[in-house]
Amino acid sequence: MSQPRSEQPELLVLRALMPAQMEQLEQAFRLHRYDLADEPNALLDAVGSRIRGVVTGGVPGFKAEMLPRLPALEIVSTSSVGTDSIAVAACKEKGVYVTNTPEVLNDDVADLAIGLVLNALRRLGDGHEYVRSGQWAQRGMMPLGRTLKGKRMGIVGLGRIGLEIAKRAEAMKMEILYTSRSRKDVPYTYHATPAELAANCDVLMLACPGGPETRHLVNASVLAAMHKDAWLINISRGSVVDEAALISALERKAIGGAGLDVFDNEPHIDARFQQLENVILFPHHASGTIETRTAMSQLVVDNLKAHFSGQPLPTPV
Numbered sequence: 001m002s003q004p005r006s007e008q009p010e011l012l013v014l015r016a017l018m019p020a021q022m023e024q025l026e027q028a029f030r031l032h033r034y035d036l037a038d039e040p041n042a043l044l045d046a047v048g049s050r051i052r053g054v055v056t057g058g059v060p061g062f063k064a065e066m067l068p069r070l071p072a073l074e075i076v077s078t079s080s081v082g083t084d085s086i087a088v089a090a091c092k093e094k095g096v097y098v099t100n101t102p103e104v105l106n107d108d109v110a111d112l113a114i115g116l117v118l119n120a121l122r123r124l125g126d127g128h129e130y131v132r133s134g135q136w137a138q139r140g141m142m143p144l145g146r147t148l149k150g151k152r153m154g155i156v157g158l159g160r161i162g163l164e165i166a167k168r169a170e171a172m173k174m175e176i177l178y179t180s181r182s183r184k185d186v187p188y189t190y191h192a193t194p195a196e197l198a199a200n201c202d203v204l205m206l207a208c209p210g211g212p213e214t215r216h217l218v219n220a221s222v223l224a225a226m227h228k229d230a231w232l233i234n235i236s237r238g239s240v241v242d243e244a245a246l247i248s249a250l251e252r253k254a255i256g257g258a259g260l261d262v263f264d265n266e267p268h269i270d271a272r273f274q275q276l277e278n279v280i281l282f283p284h285h286a287s288g289t290i291e292t293r294t295a296m297s298q299l300v301v302d303n304l305k306a307h308f309s310g311q312p313l314p315t316p317v
């Protein structure tokens with residue numbers, strides 16, 4: 001697209017893409033940087049009526065309250081696979097397209113999920129601290145970890161990411177069980193409910209989408225069904241877990257521990273997590289690699305360019 005500047009569609013940027021993709025946007029569109037504005041409200045007043053596209057990410061998402069201020073809006077393109085922070089229904093009602101970034105992050109997210117399992121059972125973080133703090137020389141061998149082989153991984157949500165986690169867990173010789181909205185054609189053991197799955201696994205892996213349908217899917221009774229040594233790993237959304245119930249279970253040592261990439265109220269997480277020893281904490285960064293964030297950014301650009309040149313959207317929601 002090489003249109004004169006005045007004819008370029010105008011986009012509101014709520015969250016920047018990777019630099020190379022920002023450059024592509026700058027070539028093809030006229031950008032208004034809400035993300036950098038000193039007075040974002042004043043910016044909206046000034047340009048809102050001309051905005052035809054929004055660029056955003058899982059954070060800050062896109063709220064329905066913005067729609068009346070963007071009457072010419074045609075498309076919201078988010079650099080995230082999750083759409084729980086995007087007002088998808090309100091957009092659709094107004095005829096505004098929404099696109100996301102599925103597939104391109106599956107491998108990195110699945111790798112990180114396995115990383116958290118390895119960290120939990122083999123105590124990678126503890127080992128690092130043991131060497132760095134000099135305890136190795138003072139106290140000798142660090143406490144033993146646990147073997148992954150033969151352990152049962154119960155996956156909640158066997159979608160695109162869940163399946164990639166399952167493949168990797170199989171390679172670690174783990175046994176795979178799952179629960180999902182529907183039974184899948186896979187060689188893994190199906191359980192009808194999260195509680196039933198929780199009672200039958202050593203690692204409960206959350207890989208389902210966030211949003212109202214899965215809110216607090218893992219509640220106090222699911223946590224109570226887990227074995228005393230079992231670990232909860234969450235790479236989906238904080239909202240899937242009742243965090244108060246989880247913190248209570250961790251404080252009481254009712255479960256082995258929790259490996260968490262996602263939380264309620266990120267990045268201002270419940271301070272009690274930072275006091276616990278049976279947790280592994282990661283800053284919502286499972287897709288946080290240069291390669292994957294570049295691919296996600298490129299999908300945003302490709303969707304916007306496709307829309308404004310009348311082509312089918314590569315990844316509509």
Ligand code: 8YV
Binds near residue numbers: 081284
């Ligand atoms: C990102 C994610 O951390 O894609 C998602 O849904 O949760 C992550 O990949 C984030 O949302 C980027 O905007």
